Amino acid sequence: MILTPEIPPRLTERDILKFFRLFRQDLLRMDTGEGEPFQALNVDGTCKLGDGGLTNYAQIATDGEITLAGTARVVKYQWYGANALAAGGANGATLGLNGNNWLVYSFADNADEYVQANIRIPTDMDLTAASYLSIAWSSPTTSATGIVDVTYLVNAENESTDQAGTSDTGNTITSSATGDGLVVSDIVTFAASSFGSTDVLIQLQIMRDGDNAADTLNDVLELHGLGLKYTANKLGEAT
DSSP: OOOOOOOOOOOOHHHHHHHHHHHHHHTTEEOOSSSSOSEEOOOSSOEEEESSSSSSEEEEOTTSOEEEESOOOEEEEEEEEGGGOBOOSTTBOEEEEOTTSOEEEEEOTTSEEEEEEEEEOOTTBOTTSOEEEEEEEEOSSOSOEEEEEEEEEEEETTSOSSSOOEEEEEEEEEOOSSTTOOEEEEEEEEOTTOSOTTEEEEEEEEEEETTSTTOOOOSOEEEEEEEEEEEEOSSSOOO
16 A cells, blocks of 8 residues: 655745734743633733843833833934023123013124023933034014024033133024014034033023124014924933
8 A cells, every 4th residue: 555645735825924923922921821821921020121131121120110221212302492591791682572472582683692591411312413503583574694603612510611612603594484483493513422421511602693794684583492402312311
């Protein structure tokens, strides 16, 4: 008698996909041995998902505290309204209310007026990526040019805060096509690695160069606030 070996059935693409789908689901399930197999996975003790707690991981402690550690990258915006700025000295811009009682700093035409601000360097900033200083502003004049000069000083702890800063002058900004329309303009680019790991503070002076011939607003420039746009690569400062 000739025995013919049994040929196993050919697996279809659907069979293969089903196998991997079930396999993936079962990775997070286990047989509890209590009569009902494949119950949800229970962990007794601290649980770490990711690389085991080295660099990138999520940890759930026995008291329920959740710790997320890693290098997720996301763009963030740190904002400072007009009420967070200052204008000390004889040439300071004027803090007040515009026509409909919204708070602004007003920079006069044909004058060099300024405001100051102190910005804390975010602890989640990716120091290897560029960051940007921007202003939110408006003017009654449409589609015209304003000139803004910026001086800034970056400080680490125990470093003198009374020294000359870096000047970034002649920054050109263009007003909205709508009268008093809001514009957000990047005025300074901080190149990658502009800040060191121990730097904590940016001191700023922002001046409208209103008597510059290239400034064609011919009216007030109203500053609503400023912001620091940066890339974050972690969730915060370690505790």
